Amino acid sequence: QSALTQPASVSGSPGQSITISCTGTSSDIGYYNYVSWYQQHPGKAPELMIYDVSHRPSGVSNRFSGSKSGNTASLTISGLQAEDEADYFCSSYTSSSTFVFGTGTKVTVL
């Protein structure tokens, strides 16, 4: 049950697009299309941004999009805004009927 691998930090200027990668194995990301992404602001609970690889919950901006190729999933934030500055975590359901989270990525808006 090793954590999924994410870059520690990603930054971009307002209006730019950034992409956060999330690398797992054939037992998690590569096994199911059950990848989700969470945004967490300091001192707050996580908030679901993407589920089932590329689906957005109602109320989440369409500037957030997700994709997957093989054992790697990605979250793209387009038109970066100051409010997007937060920590982001990926997660995947696994072949062992458990969940695994990513190491987390701090997004900084320059």
Added chain:
Amino acid sequence: EVQLVESGGGLVKPGGSLRLSCAASGFTFSSYNMNWVRQAPGKGLEWVSSISSSSSFIYYADSVRGRFTISRDNAKNSVYLQMNSLRAEDTAVYYCAPRGEPSHWYFDLWGRGTLVTVSS
């Protein structure tokens, strides 16, 4: 209004025990798989355990298996986490997170969490 309220956290010595509770309201608790997810200070999220709606299926992370026990009481709309043989590395905010059965593989509801500190 959907609400999840975790409680039972606090300061405990290494080797000690603690029982966390999560009271749910605003949704059909008995239809949801319930999970505990924790976050050590300044660290990432870690899935801890899950229990199916009927308590038939229970799973644990390797890091807590044999020390933690998850349970639920559908009549009280509550889920519990009994934590024994606590270690310093169990220090974290513990969140309960429901998951809709049978086909929701994500967590769209979170409580505010309860802080567990394991220290002598």
